[in-house]
Ligand SMILES: Nc1ncnc2c1ncn2[C@@H]1O[C@H](COP(=O)(O)OP(=O)(O)O)[C@@H](O)[C@H]1O
């Protein structure tokens with residue numbers, strides 16, 4: 001059912017339900033990690049762009065950080081390079097780094113900017129190089145060494161971790177009502193580029209900006225238990241228990257780690273939401289039920305306004 005064929009009282013009910021949330025988030029920053037199906041499926045792309053424009057128009061400051069792993073993988077394939085991941089991170093040699101910059105900083109970033117702008121927003125695309133937004137250093141991955149020896153350091157090339165952020169440019173853009181769209185590329189003091197996992201960048205950015213909310217879009221309903229049921233709210237102790245018993249693993253690990261770090265460091269709430277659902281961001285922000293899994297710091301477990 002669309003707004004055009006919904007009974008008027010239902011439309012009124014939906015708008016009234018949204019009102020306290022609009023008040024709560026007004027003038028606040030919400031960092032959205034955009035990725036997965038929502039970045040590939042045409043209908044979901046359009047619904048995402050409309051959600052972001054609506055957020056901006058009701059006075060919220062959305063900041064988008066996007067992924068693009070599958071898009072990097074397909075260009076690498078075209079030039080005859082296979083993607084390799086270690087502990088969820090893409091092994092990034094110098095040639096792969098060039099592809100990452102072209103795909104994330106170019107194609108993907110500008111497509112999102114264009115998408116938002118065709119729906120009436122004023123988006124501006126940035127990589128972490130612009131305005132010195134994301135400072136990074138080489139990420140040191142380790143694996144356990146042979147018995148009783150120090151862990152082995154794994155060289156995965158130009159993969160970075162965030163060492164600092166300069167958000168002055170974002171503040172400037174926000175003041176002029178632009179919507180920043182950030183590609184997860186960082187740079188060190190020597191000008192070397194780094195490929196950074198987009199969830200990690202979104203988490204850091206949310207902390208740096210003191211965001212009201214961090215939203216991580218993915219391709220599952222949220223965090224699921226062993227029976228496949230959605231877990232709607234988790235604190236750190238509950239997350240650790242799910243990791244320890246193996247229920248939570250793989251690509252969900254960096255997501256929960258950055259969500260936990262964000263709420264530990266002042267972000268009010270972090271949610272992992274189902275990007276396969278049309279208008280997932282709006283449903284998460286403006287309805288009582290929300291969608292997905294809320295990660296909270298134990299003290300404030302409510303997603304209500
Ligand atoms: N407990 C869990 N609940 C939901 N997904 C989980 C869980 N444990 C592991 N996963 C995996 O994590 C994946 C999400 O991570 P990933 O594919 O890296 O996401 P994205 O590409 O959106 O960044 C899910 O598709 C699922 O396979």
Ligand SMILES: CC(=O)N[C@@H](CCC(=O)OP(=O)(O)O)C(=O)O
Pocket residue numbers: 035036066067068069070072088089090100159160184195196197198199
């Ligand atoms: C180091 C590393 O793995 N970087 C990621 C950056 C893009 C990303 O995070 O994209 P998704 O959110 O779509 O996975 C990559 O190269 O795929």
